[in-house]
Amino acid sequence: MAFSFFKKSAASEQPKSGSTGHYRDLVIRSVKSETADAVSVEFEKPDRAMDYQSGQFITLVLQIDGKEVRRAYSLCSSPATDANPTVAVKRVKNGLVSNWVADNFKSGQTIKVLEPMGHFTLKYNPDNQRQIILFAGGSGITPMMSIIKSITAIELKSHCTLIYCNRDLESIIFKRDLEQLEQTFPSQLKVIHVLDNPPASWKGYSGYLNATILDSIFQSPPSADALYMLCGPEQMMKLTGELLAGRGVQADKIMKESFSHEVQTKPASSVSEKEGKVREVTIRYDGQEFKVSVPPDKTILETALGQGIDLPYSCQSGLCTACRGKALSGKVKLDEEDGLSSSEMAEGYVLTCVGHPLTDDVVIEIG
Numbered sequence: 001m002a003f004s005f006f007k008k009s010a011a012s013e014q015p016k017s018g019s020t021g022h023y024r025d026l027v028i029r030s031v032k033s034e035t036a037d038a039v040s041v042e043f044e045k046p047d048r049a050m051d052y053q054s055g056q057f058i059t060l061v062l063q064i065d066g067k068e069v070r071r072a073y074s075l076c077s078s079p080a081t082d083a084n085p086t087v088a089v090k091r092v093k094n095g096l097v098s099n100w101v102a103d104n105f106k107s108g109q110t111i112k113v114l115e116p117m118g119h120f121t122l123k124y125n126p127d128n129q130r131q132i133i134l135f136a137g138g139s140g141i142t143p144m145m146s147i148i149k150s151i152t153a154i155e156l157k158s159h160c161t162l163i164y165c166n167r168d169l170e171s172i173i174f175k176r177d178l179e180q181l182e183q184t185f186p187s188q189l190k191v192i193h194v195l196d197n198p199p200a201s202w203k204g205y206s207g208y209l210n211a212t213i214l215d216s217i218f219q220s221p222p223s224a225d226a227l228y229m230l231c232g233p234e235q236m237m238k239l240t241g242e243l244l245a246g247r248g249v250q251a252d253k254i255m256k257e258s259f260s261h262e263v264q265t266k267p268a269s270s271v272s273e274k275e276g277k278v279r280e281v282t283i284r285y286d287g288q289e290f291k292v293s294v295p296p297d298k299t300i301l302e303t304a305l306g307q308g309i310d311l312p313y314s315c316q317s318g319l320c321t322a323c324r325g326k327a328l329s330g331k332v333k334l335d336e337e338d339g340l341s342s343s344e345m346a347e348g349y350v351l352t353c354v355g356h357p358l359t360d361d362v363v364i365e366i367g
């Protein structure tokens with residue numbers, strides 16, 4: 001493949017959203033209140049087909065107070081069952097975008113988004129006969145909703161168990177939709193709610209997820225090749241991971257999607273003084289080749305954006321993988337490794353938003 005060469009030394013030009021064709025303008029069809037602090041936003045079917053897989057997310061690219069801000073939101077619609085892409089957003093205390101969306105999004109508005117991305121996905125096949133155990137907490141239900149719809153529509157012989165943890169009854173997002181799905185597909189879906197603060201009349205599980213609750217849920221244990229998918233608050237994901245490990249579940253049977261770090265700040269540069277020097281990195285993206293000189297206190301993404309190169313990104317903190325690329329040569333150090341699985345790391349994948357070159361021959365291919 002031929003790459004055009006592009007190099008800018010001036011760090012003044014800002015990236016131009018929309019210039020690479022990876023952006024979409026989506027028109028809001030409706031905004032629906034799901035709970036007291038969560039809304040779902042359904043978009044009109046885009047003019048140009050927007051392919052996505054259950055479990056993927058779109059990135060909202062918004063202008064708030066004159067600044068561009070981006071946040072990832074998983075699609076809760078399924079390409080197998082829903083005509084219109086839909087996301088659900090839960091308010092985060094003092095959160096900029098989640099509250100903006102809940103307060104300002106109205107039908108008819110046009111919203112710029114980065115096309116669907118993400119690797120929290122499955123390959124569906126009508127012949128599959130598998131067991132999938134989903135653990136969701138709070139807004140972590142969004143990708144699970146899409147996955148459940150796809151599984152029940154496509155894999156009639158597979159079975160999903162959803163264990164959904166919430167603060168209380170009122171904070172369960174999609175409660176009625178889940179009940180309906182369970183009633184429609186009784187042999188394919190079982191939904192189990194776990195509430196921190198249940199009402200006095202609650203007959204289900206209560207308190208934080210623990211070994212006793214899991215033992216009770218899995219009185220007949222899942223098969224050894226069951227797949228586990230986790231999405232929720234960091235603490236819940238960590239705890240669930242430990243509980244599954246304690247039950248002997250192999251790490252390669254567990255998939256995770258993190259929405260936030262406990263403290264969502266950009267991780268500090270992990271490059272030591274000894275390792276640190278300005279190094280040139282070659283980035284291949286969208287049929288073009290870019291060269292950037294990355295100083296030790298900046299990430300590869302930051303440097304590229306500063307030079308006006310419009311690379312894909314969303315969370316900028318090593319969570320969402322929107323900035324994922326493959327290092328074809330050279331060594332890259334990541335400030336935060338949690339966003340990548342050990343097999344992705346072994347294959348050479350890196351996250352440019354938390355990545356620093358450690359050698360002078362780094363070539364990264366994105367997309």
Ligand SMILES: Cc1cc2nc3c(=O)[nH]c(=O)nc-3n(C[C@H](O)[C@H](O)[C@H](O)COP(=O)(O)OP(=O)(O)OC[C@H]3O[C@@H](n4cnc5c(N)ncnc54)[C@H](O)[C@@H]3O)c2cc1C
Nearest residue numbers: 071072073074089090095096097098139142259260264320
């Ligand atoms: C791959 C991916 C998919 C996501 N999908 C969804 C989704 O479907 N629905 C959804 O509601 N959110 C989702 N998120 C989270 C979303 O992108 C935002 O991070 C979230 O809405 C908070 O943004 P904010 O601008 O309101 O908060 P910010 O202004 O960025 O943060 C404000 C404060 O809240 C803390 N914080 C940030 N996010 C969270 C959180 N999720 N929980 C608790 N504390 C937090 C921060 O540490 C910070 O202190 C997803 C994130 C990722 C990476």
Ligand code: FES
Nearest residue numbers: 314316319321353
């Ligand atoms: S932009 Fe989200 S992981 Fe890099």
